[in-house]
Amino acid sequence: MINYQKKITCLTEQDTKALAEKIADIAQKGDVFALYGTLGAGKSTFARYFIQHLTSAQDIPSPTFTLVQTYETSLFDIYHYDMYRLKSPEEAYELDIEDAFYSAVSLVEWPEKISPLLPKDLWKISIEATGNNRIFVLETTSQEKKQRLERQFLNE
Numbered sequence: 001m002i003n004y005q006k007k008i009t010c011l012t013e014q015d016t017k018a019l020a021e022k023i024a025d026i027a028q029k030g031d032v033f034a035l036y037g038t039l040g041a042g043k044s045t046f047a048r049y050f051i052q053h054l055t056s057a058q059d060i061p062s063p064t065f066t067l068v069q070t071y072e073t074s075l076f077d078i079y080h081y082d083m084y085r086l087k088s089p090e091e092a093y094e095l096d097i098e099d100a101f102y103s104a105v106s107l108v109e110w111p112e113k114i115s116p117l118l119p120k121d122l123w124k125i126s127i128e129a130t131g132n133n134r135i136f137v138l139e140t141t142s143q144e145k146k147q148r149l150e151r152q153f154l155n156e
């Protein structure tokens with residue numbers, strides 16, 4: 001097992017949009033993106049640009065209250081989760097995480113709320129905010145994911 005890390009600084013929300021689109025372009029069925037970061041870090045913003053890039057959805061609300069929002073693409077469904085309000089990790093089973101993690105693409109805000117249920121092989125994305133700057137740390141333990149990421153960022 002490897003521990004690959006890539007740090008990307010986004011100085012503006014436009015940079016975050018470009019990054020989200022670049023990552024959306026390498027997403028595959030079964031990918032789980034665990035989005036870590038404090039309130040207002042930019043998890044929903046990243047997810048919104050990611051989803052907007054792959055679907056024709058006009059409205060991409062934050063799943064703060066619904067806990068999950070789903071979208072369709074020609075290749076896979078997208079499950080956008082916000083686990084902040086869960087009282088126990090097990091409540092996530094009612095949100096179809098088993099199906100989502102296996103056969104869709106999942107974007108998970110507040111993944112620490114379901115730590116024991118997260119797959120080992122995932123994309124860990126940690127967002128750190130200062131003013132309008134965001135530092136994104138992308139991490140994976142999978143050789144295959146590392147290669148997908150490196151191929152996509154060859155010129156950076």
Ligand SMILES: Nc1ncnc2c1ncn2[C@@H]1O[C@H](COP(=O)(O)OP(=O)(O)OP(=O)(O)O)[C@@H](O)[C@H]1O
Nearest residue numbers: 011012013016038039040041042043044045132134
């Ligand atoms: N470079 C940037 N990248 C992303 N968002 C930015 C950036 N600069 C400013 N912002 C703003 O930061 C805010 C991020 O809010 P967002 O709802 O995405 O946070 P969140 O991490 O989902 O919070 P929550 O934990 O409440 O769900 C938005 O208002 C967005 O416009």
Ligand SMILES: [Mg+2]
Nearest residue numbers: 043044062109
């Ligand atoms: Mg959010």
